[in-house]
Amino acid sequence: MSTLVLGIESSCDETAASVVRDGREVLSNIIATQIPWHKAYGGVVPEIASRKHLEFINPVIRKALDDAGVTLDDIGAVAVTYGPGLVGALLVGLSAAKALAYSRNLPLVGVNHIEGHIYANFLAHQDLEAPLVCLTVSGGHTTLLYIEEMGDYTIIGQTRDDAAGEAFDKVSRVLGLGYPGGPAVEKAAQTGNPNAFRFPKALHGELDFSFSGLKTAVINTFHNAGQKGEELNINDLAASFQESVVEVLTEKTMLAAEKKNAKNILLSGGVASNERLREVLTAACKDAHKTLYFPPKVLCTDNAAMIACAGFYRLKKGNIAKWDLNADPRLGL
Ligand SMILES: Nc1ncnc2c1ncn2[C@@H]1O[C@H](COP(=O)(O)OP(=O)(O)OP(=O)(O)O)[C@@H](O)[C@H]1O
Ligand SMILES: [Mg+2]
Known part of the structure; x- marks a missing residue:
């Protein structure tokens, strides 16, 4: 029954x-x-x-x-x-x-x-099997989990300051792109150049995250240009910021999967609906012969x-x- x-x-x-x-x-x-x-x-x-x-x-x-x-x-x-x-x-x-x-x-x-x-992933993918590495990226969390079996979670990496979604929201607010920030930044980034600005990426080679330095660098770039009266392309700034977040999330997720020898990788949380993140992580998984799962956007x-x-x-x-x-x-x- x-x-x-x-x-x-x-x-x-x-x-x-x-x-x-x-x-x-x-x-x-x-x-x-x-x-x-x-x-x-x-x-x-x-x-x-x-x-x-x-x-x-x-x-x-x-x-x-x-x-x-x-x-x-x-x-x-x-x-x-x-x-x-x-x-x-x-x-x-x-x-x-x-x-x-x-x-x-x-x-x-x-x-x-x-x-x-x-678990949103289990609604979409019936064949999911632990062990898994899961990247949860939302408004309040940025966490890498090792899931030995369902219900048994070990946190192997997390943010020391802002969550990824929070960084999207704060950057969006300063750039005047609106709320919620994730979808607004993603839309602006579509017509921007992701290589226009280079921003710092903290904690390279570790599984923990830090987004506050990146967020501040983007906001300072915006304000500095404003103070000097310089024209600044908001879409380029949005695209460069998004690219940095995506690069960091991808690098650490792949490092976690390698360390844990996990073949299957899950993506979850609001930021998982970001197309660029899905695209870059999918490519990285393909290269590493791993399988990436993510839920449909509504989930x-x-x-x-x-x-x-x-x-x-x-x-x-x-x-x-x-x-x-x-x-x-x-x-x-
Ligand atoms: N396309 C997108 N690109 C990037 N970020 C996005 C996108 N869509 C949504 N987000 C971000 O996802 C977050 C909302 O996700 P979610 O609803 O899972 O978070 P929350 O429930 O507020 O936080 P938590 O789940 O940690 O309690 C917001 O920060 C939003 O900006
Ligand atoms: Mg949530």
């Missing part, structure tokens, strides 16, 4: 719900984005995020059930993100999930948001299908949450 898991995600600025069959088949995937409300501030405003989640959560869950053509009677478990993320935002999804699970006598499964990003950024998928595998292991499960803004893997 198959199991339908209702996934709920509200850790940042996306209110999402999804129904997934047996951790594999996405029956619905509803994402209500709050971008229009945060845009004016150039980033996510936590208080606005919590209030919007509260407004969106019930209609989003209802639509997820409707689109899947099911009712709560068909659901076998409720999986919800309980961290990491914004505490007020997390609490909205968590409270909704608890209320539904308790009233329907369903198992409640707590999911780590970052584990969710990794790279925040969504609840990935949470339902990760939740299904937790459920199978008997990993059911207690009713006092709390939001944990700094939850680690």
